[in-house]
Amino acid sequence: MKGPLAKTAILLVGMYVFLKFILPLFTAPLPASLIFLYLALTFASAMIFYTMSGGGLDEFMGPVGRFLTGSGQAGIAGTARILVFVLFPLLVGWQAYTRLAPSDMPPAENRTIHPAPPGEFVGLANPYPTTPENIMMGKGLYAAFCSPCHGANFDGKGPAAVGFNPPPANFSDPGTIAQLQESYLFWRIKKGGVGLPVEAMPWKSAMPRWEVELPDEWIWKIIMGEYDGAGQSPRTWEEEE
Amino acid sequence: MKRFNDGSYMKNHGIIENLKSLVPTVKPSSLFGWSVFWALVLLPALVWAQDAATQAMSVEYRDIPGVGSRNVVWVVAQQHLLLAGFVLGVPIFAWVCEIVGWKTKEARYDKLAKEFTKLLTSAYATTALFGGILLFLLIGLYPKLMAYLSDIFFPSFIVYCLLFLLETVTLYLYWYGWDAMQGNKKTFHLFLGFLLNVFALGIMIVPNAWATFQASPVVVAEGTAIDRAWAATWNPTWWPVNIHRLIANVVLGGFICGAYAGIRYLLAASQEEREHYDWMGYVGNFIGVFGMLPLPFAGYWLMREIYQYNQQMGITLMGGFLAWLFILQAMLIGVLFLGANYYFWMGITYRIPGSERGYRRPILAMLIVLMVCLGVWMTPHSLVASLEEARKMGGTHHPLLGVFGVMSAKMTVANLMILVTFMSFVMYWRAGKQETAGWAKIAKSVMGALLVLAGIAVIVLGVWGYFVPAIIRINYFSVAQVLIVLFIMVTFTPLTAILMKSAKTTTEMVWGKMPIRAGYALVSNAVMVILLMSLMGYARSSSRVHWHIYGVMRDTSDYAYSPALGYAAAFMSLNTFVFCLLVAFIFWVATMGDKGKKTPDQQQPEPAKIPAGVTPALAGGSPREQD
Numbered sequence: 001m002k003g004p005l006a007k008t009a010i011l012l013v014g015m016y017v018f019l020k021f022i023l024p025l026f027t028a029p030l031p032a033s034l035i036f037l038y039l040a041l042t043f044a045s046a047m048i049f050y051t052m053s054g055g056g057l058d059e060f061m062g063p064v065g066r067f068l069t070g071s072g073q074a075g076i077a078g079t080a081r082i083l084v085f086v087l088f089p090l091l092v093g094w095q096a097y098t099r100l101a102p103s104d105m106p107p108a109e110n111r112t113i114h115p116a117p118p119g120e121f122v123g124l125a126n127p128y129p130t131t132p133e134n135i136m137m138g139k140g141l142y143a144a145f146c147s148p149c150h151g152a153n154f155d156g157k158g159p160a161a162v163g164f165n166p167p168p169a170n171f172s173d174p175g176t177i178a179q180l181q182e183s184y185l186f187w188r189i190k191k192g193g194v195g196l197p198v199e200a201m202p203w204k205s206a207m208p209r210w211e212v213e214l215p216d217e218w219i220w221k222i223i224m225g226e227y228d229g230a231g232q233s234p235r236t237w238e239e240e241e
Numbered sequence: 242m243k244r245f246n247d248g249s250y251m252k253n254h255g256i257i258e259n260l261k262s263l264v265p266t267v268k269p270s271s272l273f274g275w276s277v278f279w280a281l282v283l284l285p286a287l288v289w290a291q292d293a294a295t296q297a298m299s300v301e302y303r304d305i306p307g308v309g310s311r312n313v314v315w316v317v318a319q320q321h322l323l324l325a326g327f328v329l330g331v332p333i334f335a336w337v338c339e340i341v342g343w344k345t346k347e348a349r350y351d352k353l354a355k356e357f358t359k360l361l362t363s364a365y366a367t368t369a370l371f372g373g374i375l376l377f378l379l380i381g382l383y384p385k386l387m388a389y390l391s392d393i394f395f396p397s398f399i400v401y402c403l404l405f406l407l408e409t410v411t412l413y414l415y416w417y418g419w420d421a422m423q424g425n426k427k428t429f430h431l432f433l434g435f436l437l438n439v440f441a442l443g444i445m446i447v448p449n450a451w452a453t454f455q456a457s458p459v460v461v462a463e464g465t466a467i468d469r470a471w472a473a474t475w476n477p478t479w480w481p482v483n484i485h486r487l488i489a490n491v492v493l494g495g496f497i498c499g500a501y502a503g504i505r506y507l508l509a510a511s512q513e514e515r516e517h518y519d520w521m522g523y524v525g526n527f528i529g530v531f532g533m534l535p536l537p538f539a540g541y542w543l544m545r546e547i548y549q550y551n552q553q554m555g556i557t558l559m560g561g562f563l564a565w566l567f568i569l570q571a572m573l574i575g576v577l578f579l580g581a582n583y584y585f586w587m588g589i590t591y592r593i594p595g596s597e598r599g600y601r602r603p604i605l606a607m608l609i610v611l612m613v614c615l616g617v618w619m620t621p622h623s624l625v626a627s628l629e630e631a632r633k634m635g636g637t638h639h640p641l642l643g644v645f646g647v648m649s650a651k652m653t654v655a656n657l658m659i660l661v662t663f664m665s666f667v668m669y670w671r672a673g674k675q676e677t678a679g680w681a682k683i684a685k686s687v688m689g690a691l692l693v694l695a696g697i698a699v700i701v702l703g704v705w706g707y708f709v710p711a712i713i714r715i716n717y718f719s720v721a722q723v724l725i726v727l728f729i730m731v732t733f734t735p736l737t738a739i740l741m742k743s744a745k746t747t748t749e750m751v752w753g754k755m756p757i758r759a760g761y762a763l764v765s766n767a768v769m770v771i772l773l774m775s776l777m778g779y780a781r782s783s784s785r786v787h788w789h790i791y792g793v794m795r796d797t798s799d800y801a802y803s804p805a806l807g808y809a810a811a812f813m814s815l816n817t818f819v820f821c822l823l824v825a826f827i828f829w830v831a832t833m834g835d836k837g838k839k840t841p842d843q844q845q846p847e848p849a850k851i852p853a854g855v856t857p858a859l860a861g862g863s864p865r866e867q868d
Contacts, residue, residue, distance in 0.1 A: 003675075028640050029630070029633050031627070031639075033622050034624055034642065037616070040614055044579070048579060049605060052590050053591075054591075066534075105629065112561055113560070113622070114556055114559075114560035115556070116553045116554070116556040122551065165631070167635055167636050173638070174647065175647045178710075178711060179647060179648075183552070183859060199557075219786065235711040
């Protein structure tokens with residue numbers, strides 16, 4: 001197997017095997033959308049590289065042209081060509097069927113994880129000073145109300161977490177609360193999953209509406225405790241003195 | 242029906258005759274009585290007319306049935322903006338090209354500058370036409386909003402009109418005086434080019450104030466009309482948008498001129514034409530890439546200002562329902578970077594015979610870096626996953642690849658892609674030449690070491706960015722990454738220029754030998770940049786959600802909702818398609834005269850002579866004709 005086209009095919013198969021079967025040995029499996037994206041980039045790379053020169057283009061596209069026109073395709077190659085012409089439309093048909101056939105599986109979704117907060121919550125600042133006492137109180141409140149789901153280690157692995165899909169947020173991940181301002185957390189804790197706006201559909205959050213049980217002061221202190229416990233800092237526009 | 246001399250008809254002739262017959266012949270004494278009679282009859286009509294006028298004044302919106310007012314304004318505004326981007330971007334590099342031609346005495350640069358300006362003149366009228374249509378549509382369809390904006394910005398309307406007049410006069414003088422102002426009048430012509438750009442800048446920044454005011458308004462209730470207009474103009478996103486658009490216009494203009502050259506190259510009938518348009522395509526791509534390198538920095542600054550101005554708007558754009566547009570943006574920018582690099586690499590392969598083998602490995606390395614970076618940039622924070630896939634991942638964030646979804650990763654790969662593209666250009670510049678300076682080896686080693694260090698520093702800062710507060714990352718780490726890349730660009734460019742000045746040409750650059758796919762690559766780059774501007778223009782405008790003027794004037798029309806992303810994407814594609822058609826038409830009209838002028842003995846253009854020893858001013862050189 002040599003020639004640019006064969007090398008590209010080997011590269012694509014190798015990449016697919018790595019993404020689909022080898023990578024999941026070390027981490028969670030990748031969704032099909034991401035595998036498709038990475039394979040498309042791999043194919044584009046090969047095509048760009050091999051078509052930079054005239055010779056490369058001929059070597060890359062030549063076999064495709066010969067295959068389609070049938071020139072010099074005799075014997076096993078000719079039979080294989082006919083087989084591909086028969087099997088390829090069947091493959092496309094099967095793909096179309098599996099995508100369109102009724103299924104009990106919900107479609108892939110592009111849920112908005114961080115919808116924009118309502119205007120009244122924008123720009124709110126934590127009215128309580130960041131003192132060791134307040135942080136300690138916040139952590140205590142967190143342990144009582146939040147840790148069953150979000151975990152004692154702020155990693156989203158509380159004892160009740162297994163019951164939720166999607167799972168509770170992992171605050172130690174730099175992609176969660178570290179990206180947000182305190183006012184955002186105040187809104188999400190206070191209003192809970194039912195308070196999410198239309199743009200966050202489908203509403204898949206089991207977060208309780210804590211405003212019915214906790215006073216604002218406790219919520220602000222919980223936020224303080226969360227950031228401190230998770231080793232993160234809230235997004236601000238002013239540097240701390 | 243009565244026919245007038247000009248051939249028109251007086252359709253109401255019969256009605257008037259009938260009305261006349263209703264009025265009996267009266268004596269002067271009874272005139273008063275008839276007046277009272279008609280006054281009584283017409284009084285209710287006057288009241289109705291007044292009611293109608295009051296009603297018209299209170300109309301907030303008008304609609305275009307079937308199509309929708311918002312859709313019409315969307316298309317017309319986008320066409321106007323894209324045309325304006327081209328018209329304001331081209332004079333910048335046309336003028337620079339003219340200066341280069343004047344300084345180096347190379348007539349080819351002057352010819353190129355003139356050709357750019359020719360495209361400009363034909364596009365200018367169309368831009369103004371779409372501006373006029375847009376204005377009428379806005380006044381008619383959004384009267385309340387326009388009344389409010391007019392009330393605030395009226396003084397700047399006057400400034401805008403004045404600038405428009407000056408721009409038009411200067412453009413006419415600049416274009417029509419091109420040939421007449423050669424020789425000792427050239428400096429005056431260059432001064433006109435300078436003025437043209439100054440007025441163009443003014444024409445861009447004044448309406449930018451109106452548009453940015455809608456997103457980040459500053460409303461002052463007291464003071465004179467000028468005070469209020471000035472306060473509204475100096476809103477938080479005005480200068481970030483000004484800078485971003487200024488650079489983007491150069492990119493748009495460069496790539497569109499490149500596409501024009503690409504098409505002319507594909508249609509070229511003679512070797513001379515192929516050489517000229519191959520070179521013009523190279524210059525267009527060079528200008529596009531030159532602008533594209535600092536563009537992400539300007540975009541980052543704009544987004545930072547938006548986020549700082551209003552958290553809600555920032556989240557809507559970067560984390561909310563518009564966040565998917567930024568994944569599309571990554572894809573388009575990626576294709577643009579790849580297209581520009583692909584064109585450079587093809588240039589090395591085809592224009593410098595025999596160099597393919599020597600540059601294959603570095604090109605492969607650059608390609609891999611670009612693709613890995615693009616893969617990271619395009620990886621969303623929340624992945625598109627089925628329920629089963631999400632279950633296996635433990636949510637829509639992948640535990641390993643989820644880290645690619647945040648800004649620290651995006652900024653890092655964007656900087657690396659800029660660095661690679663810059664090095665791609667430097668490699669093209671140096672291809673086919675042998676440095677002769679004694680210190681060349683040391684300089685190349687230092688440059689290599691600096692490049693590696695810069696790459697490492699950008700990555701280290703990117704990774705470190707995950708472990709510091711957001712404000713430290715935004716204010717220091719991201720800025721440091723940008724400065725590192727800029728440092729490489731501002732040190733490597735003069736250093737390479739000095740090295741190349743004394744370099745010996747080992748392989749002469751051959752123009753007009755590029756394959757047809759090079760022409761298509763240039764066209765693809767132009768389409769990508771148009772799509773990109775349509776996409777991000779929509780994102781910026783849509784971030785106001787249901788507000789005409791954010792937080793000040795709410796949109797209460799039937800269209801006070803954000804369209805689905807698929808619907809919006811279809812409109813962006815439509816806008817791109819319409820703009821490409823418009824540009825194709827404008828260019829066709831602009832070049833129609835050239836064909837007519839050609840006489841049989843003028844079919845082959847006179848090759849420009851380059852004096853011996855003159856180094857091509859633009860990196861990569863220009864076609865050198867044989868004496």
